[in-house]
Amino acid sequence: MVDDLVVTDRLVIPAAELRERFSRSSGPGGQGVNTSDSRVELTFDVAGSPSIPAGLRDRALARLASRLVDGELTIAASEHRGQLANRRAARERLAHLLREAIVPPAPHRRPTRPTAGSRERRLAAKKRRGEIKKGRGAVEH
Template identity: 60%
Template sequence: MPSSIRSGLVVGPSLTIPRAELTERFSRSSGPGGQGVNTTDSRVELSWDVGRSAVLSRVQRERILARTGHRLVDGVLTVTASEHREQRRNRDAAAPGLAALVADAVAPPGPRRRATRRTRGSQEHRLKAKKQRSATKRMRSSRPSRDD
């Protein structure tokens, strides 16, 4: 077990995922590896059941489910690491990936955008550019143009 998740995976100051809630699976990795690529289970899948986690508040759970819904399979969030040839290095790489993913999902939303109006100059510039583009296309056509 990597030292970063021996007792639990620290996501932020207020959230640590207990080791008991994390599941690791190993499989054969694709890509370079020489003769050992077909015999070594170096690919690591680190999974966490978001739906059954005891450490999440209701708000945190809702945010994670809403923001990572496309990555969840039956409420389980999985991160895969296979960029290294060694299982140990892939295990060390998977933990920060899951922590970063959860930290982004749990973070509160940013400030709302205040609606503003376009300036008169920007509107005039846009309309002038549209007329210029229209005139250019009109010049290319073989039909006679109508004058504005």
Template identity: 55%
Template sequence: MLVIDAHLALPETELDERFLRADGPGGQHVNRTESAVELRFDVARSPTLPDAVRERLLARRDRRLNADGVLVIQARRFRDQARNREDARERLATIVRAALVEPKRRVATRPTRAARERRLAGKQQRSRIKRLRTRPERDA
């Protein structure tokens, strides 16, 4: 069971782990052990996730989310499998926790009259400065 928060936990049956050989330092050891972890979680078909959380996860522009709605996390930061496995699970929990928070709705506002006047005064000031940078006209 992967605990996300007090109200949500993902059962082990929904998590698919695959172990593969990691690249990087480690000498001969890295060529013989499968220490990297690929954790897959099917966001689109998960019965555990609330609908709002599922929609927020699927709406994310995340390259780890494939076209089928499966979130794929690869962990190969550490040299031993147990630490990589824990790292992948923690990263998944962080992603799901972020989707639990409902984003605030933006309230459309208009600039005040004073703000518009300040903006226009600033534009006039910049225009004057740039006009002074030009060559003076010669009297004919």
């Protein structure tokens, strides 16, 4: 399973830029958990990757800053019993994180003011509501 990581249709990370480390998982697996190295740590050097264009790299570094250690992003997966399933899960998580990190920012919103008509309708509705509440006064005996 040494496939390239497809982040978007235009961004593909070559398998050579990903580092995988395997260790014993603490999750499900019964007695087999003590003998098989099914936990996967997937590391990707975001800062030094030649695959990511400069503009996208800067955006990704800014958005992933809290998760990076020396410009590297590490994902750990140990939720499955098998190593292959954990490798797949780690790659999917990495692709998802990178996809979210390189999304262009939303366009700046120009502030608008309410129209005169909407202000009038709002005030009229408040007035009606106040009249309804005023009609709920204490009953006189």
